[in-house]
Amino acid sequence: MALHEIKHPLVRHKLGLMRGAALSTKSFRELAQEIATLLMYEASKDFVLEPYTERGWAGDVTVERVAGKKVTVVPILRAGIGMLDGVLQLIPGARVSTVGLARNEDTLQAHTYFERLAGELDQRIAIILDPMLATGGSMVAAIDLLKKSGARDIRALVLVAAPEGIKRVTDAHPDVEIYTAAVDRGLNEDGYIMPGLGDAGDRVFGTKQKHHD
Ligand SMILES: O=P(O)(O)OC[C@H]1O[C@H](OP(=O)(O)OP(=O)(O)O)[C@H](O)[C@@H]1O
Numbered sequence: 001m002a003l004h005e006i007k008h009p010l011v012r013h014k015l016g017l018m019r020g021a022a023l024s025t026k027s028f029r030e031l032a033q034e035i036a037t038l039l040m041y042e043a044s045k046d047f048v049l050e051p052y053t054e055r056g057w058a059g060d061v062t063v064e065r066v067a068g069k070k071v072t073v074v075p076i077l078r079a080g081i082g083m084l085d086g087v088l089q090l091i092p093g094a095r096v097s098t099v100g101l102a103r104n105e106d107t108l109q110a111h112t113y114f115e116r117l118a119g120e121l122d123q124r125i126a127i128i129l130d131p132m133l134a135t136g137g138s139m140v141a142a143i144d145l146l147k148k149s150g151a152r153d154i155r156a157l158v159l160v161a162a163p164e165g166i167k168r169v170t171d172a173h174p175d176v177e178i179y180t181a182a183v184d185r186g187l188n189e190d191g192y193i194m195p196g197l198g199d200a201g202d203r204v205f206g207t208k209q210k211h212h213d
């Protein structure tokens with residue numbers, strides 16, 4: 001199963017607040033990070049544990065730790081930065097691989113302008129962060145790039161996904177697990193998710209706002 005829509009009440013509540021056009025930049029940022037933490041919790045449910053012995057207060061005790069693969073978190077600039085701290089709260093030692101992608105507003109094609117990846121990607125679980133999965137062009141470009149550099153276990157955390165983007169990603173990369181807080185209706189004529197959140201990058205960074213009535 002490649003798509004996981006997380007219907008937890010806290011996720012739904014927080015995402016509902018984010019849809020408000022009057023929400024402050026501060027609150028939008030806080031909620032994006034909080035939902036990212038909750039999505040990361042879900043996306044780590046199958047992390048493998050291994051037992052080890054710890055010297056406890058009453059002698060040796062068998063405890064567990066996450067085994068094997070290490071994690072790299074991959075925020076897609078800019079908007080993915082809005083989810084980074086929320087994920088690092090749960091996995092503070094993760095390496096951060098940064099990918100800069102901008103969607104051309106007219107053609108909707110994603111253009112890669114920055115790439116700085118962690119090493120040993122073949123031995124890491126890669127967690128891509130981007131609030132919006134719209135046409136899917138940006139996400140497919142990020143996955144292509146990670147796979148080219150050796151990544152095999154790739155998961156994507158998004159706040160809102162359009163059916164068009166889900167199809168494009170699952171057709172191109174059926175092995176990638178997508179975790180989303182919502183699957184919305186679809187794209188409008190400008191390629192924006194409806195009802196969506198508007199321009200997530202602008203809302204996270206407090207830059208220009210567009211209204212689509
Ligand atoms: O699925 P797609 O159709 O590719 O669209 C989604 C992309 O568009 C937005 O970024 P944008 O290009 O606006 O850049 P920004 O994060 O710098 O605002 C969003 O954060 C995704 O990266």
Ligand SMILES: O=c1cc[nH]c(=O)[nH]1
Nearest residue numbers: 134192193198199200
């Ligand atoms: O709805 C959308 C689509 C792409 N990028 C956004 O920020 N919002």
Ligand SMILES: [Mg+2]
Nearest residue numbers: 077078079101
């Ligand atoms: Mg982007």
